Amino acid sequence: MALEDIALTMTPGIGVKGAVHLLECFADARTIFAATGEELVRRAGVRPDIARNIVQRKGFAAAEREAAYCERNGIRAIASTDPEYPALLRETPDYPHDLYVQGDLRALGARCLAVVGTREATSYGVDMCNRLVEGLARRVPGLCIVSGLAFGIDVAAHRAALDAGIPTVAVLANSLPGVTPVQHTRVAHDMLARGGALATELPSQARQKGTFYVARNRIIAGLAAGCLVVESPDSGGSLLTAHCADSYNRSVMAVPGRATDRASAGTNHLIRNRKAQLVLTADDILRELMWDLGADPATLAPEAPTPDLTPEERTLLGCFPEADPVSAERLTETSGFDPGLTATLLVGLELAGAVRQLPGNRYIKA
Template sequence: MSPEDIALQMTPGIGVKSAVHLLECFGSAARIFAATEEELTGRAALRPEAARQIVRRKGFPAAERELEHCRRNGLTAVASTDPQYPALLRETPDYPHVLYIKGDAEALTARCIAVVGTRDATPYGQHMCNRLIEGLAERVPGLCIVSGLAFGIDAAAHRAALAAGVRTVAVLANPLPGVTPAQHAGLARDILDHGGALVTELPSQTKQNGSFYLARNRIIAALGAGCVVVESPDSGGSLVTAHCADSYDRTVMAVPGRATDRSSAGTNHLIRNRKAQLVLTAGDIVRELMWDLGPDPATLRQKVPTPELTPDEAGLLGCFRTNDPVTTEHLAGASGLDPGTLATLLVGLELAGAVRQLPGNRYMKL
C-alpha cells in the first residue's frame, strides 16, 4: 500500500466515482499524482480546483496519519490495484479504491455469499437463516458468509457461519478498529478468531454522522456471488442491498414468508416482482448460483449442449453474442421481433434449457 493510494481518497473534491474515473484514465494512484494539472483537466476532464488539490498533494498529510493508524491498530489497507483486492468488488462501477481490513484479507476472495435481512428478525427468519447457512457449509468448500454485523438477520448469519465452521466477513459503516453496534464487539472478536475479517471503506478520520449505511450495503452486495434476503419488511437496508446486487448482475435470492407477515413483505414482493429467485434450501442457492461442487469446486457447472430448437428459436438464440446476461430490450432490438413473439420464443428457449431468465427482465444463454 503506497501513500498515494490513501492520499487519493483523502484529497478534497475526489469522491468514490471520481477516484474510479481517474484510475481508469491513469492506471494507478502514483500516475495520478505524477500527472500535470493540464493532464488532469484535459485527459480526465477533472474540475480545475480538484486538479489543483491533486497537484498540490493536499491529501498526503492525512494519508500519512492514516498509515500510522493502520500500523498502530493492526489494520491492512488494500488498494483496488493490489492483487489482494476482491475481484468481484473491483468489477463494480463504484468500488472503493481503498479497503481497510482487520483479520484475514483472504476471506474476501473466498466463495462468498451475502446474507442480509431485517433488524427485527422473527424466530422463523432466524431459523431459515441458520438452516440455509448450515446447509451451505455442508455443500460448499471454501464458503464465506458476508453480512453487515447489524442486529437481526445480519448477526444471525454471522453466528450461523461461526457455528457451522465457515468464515464470515462483516462489512462495517464505521472506521476500524471500532465496531458498530457496540453490542456486537464480542461477535466481531469471534469472527476474527475464526479466520474471518472486518472490512470498511472509511478511514479513521471520517466524521461519523450515521449516513454511511446505504453506501456500506453496496460493498456487501458486491462481495458476494449472490445475495440472499432472508427476511425484510417492504422497506429497509436489505432491499437496498438486493437492489445493488441486481445492478451488479449478482443473483438475488429471497426466502418467502406468509402473506400476512410484515417481516416478509419485502422478500415476498421481491419474488412476486421477479426481482429475486425463491429459495427454500441450500441446494436451491447452489443451483441458482450454478456452482459445480464436484471434483473441482472452483469451476462452474459445464454448459449443456444446445437442444433441438425451432428455426425461430435458433435465430433468437443467435442474438446472445456472449454468455453475459442481456435485457429483453436488447433482444428486441437485435432480433427485430415484436414483444409478443419475443416473449413466446423466450419461453420456448427456457423450456428447452437453452436460456434462463434472471431478475431485472434479463436472460442469459446456458
C-alpha cells in the same frame, strides 16, 4: 498499498466515483499524482480546482496520519490496484479504492454469499438463516458469509457461519477497530479468531453523517456472488443491498414468508415482482449460483453419511423400489413384519434420512 492510494481518497473534491474515473484514466494512484494539472484536466476532465488539489498533494498529510493510525491498530489498508483486493468487488462500477481490513484478507476473496435481512428478525427468519448457512457449509468448500453485523438477520448470519465452522466477513459503516453496534463486539472478535474479517471503506478521519450505511450495502453486495434476503419489511437496508446486487448482475434470492407477516413483506414482494429467486433450501441456492455444476468432484464437499441402521431397518429399506413410492401396507406384506413393527421402523428410517413420507401414507427412498 502506497501512500498515494490513501491520499487519493483524501484529496478534497474526489469522491468514490471520481477516484474510479481517475484510475481508469491513469491506471494507478502514483501516476495520478505524477500528472500535471493540464494532464489531469485534459485526460480525465477533472475541474481545475480539483486538479490543483491533486498537484498540490493536499491529501498527503491526512494520508500519513491514516497510515500511522492503521499501523498502531493492526489494520491492513489495501487498494483496488493491489493483488489482494477482492476481484468481485473490483468489477463493480462504484468500488471503493481503499479498503481497511482486520483479519484474514483471504476471506474477502473466497466463495462469498451475502446474507442480509431485517433488524427485527423473527424466530422463523433466524431458523431459516441457520438452516441455509448450515446446509451450504456442508456442501460448499471455501464458502464465506458476508453481512453487516447489524441486529437481526445480519448477526444471525454471522453466528450461523461461526457455528458451521466457516469464515464470515462483516462490512462496517464505521472506521476500524471499532464495531457498530458495540453489542456485537464479541461476535466480531470470534469472527477474527476463526479466519474471518472486518472491512470498511472509512478511514479513522471520516465524519459519521448517518449516510454511510447505504454506501456500506453496496460493498456487501459487491463482495458476493449472490445476495440472499432472509426477512425484510417493505423498505430497509436489505432491499437496498438486493438492489445493488441486481445492478451488479449478481443473483438475488429471497426466503418467502407468510403473506400477513410484516417481516416478510419485502421478500415476498421481491419474489412476486420477479426481482428475486425464491429459495427454500441450500440446494436452491446452489442451483441459482451454479455452484453445483462443476465437473470436479472437489467442487462440492460430500454430504454427511447416513447414520447406521439396525438389521431390521436395513431389511425394510431393501423392500423399497429404487425410485417409486410404496405404501406402508405394501412394505408390511413384502417384509413379513407386523404392521406395528413396520410403522416403528419407518419412523427410524425417516429420522435417519433414508426415506421420506409422502401423502397417503406412502414412502420413498430419500
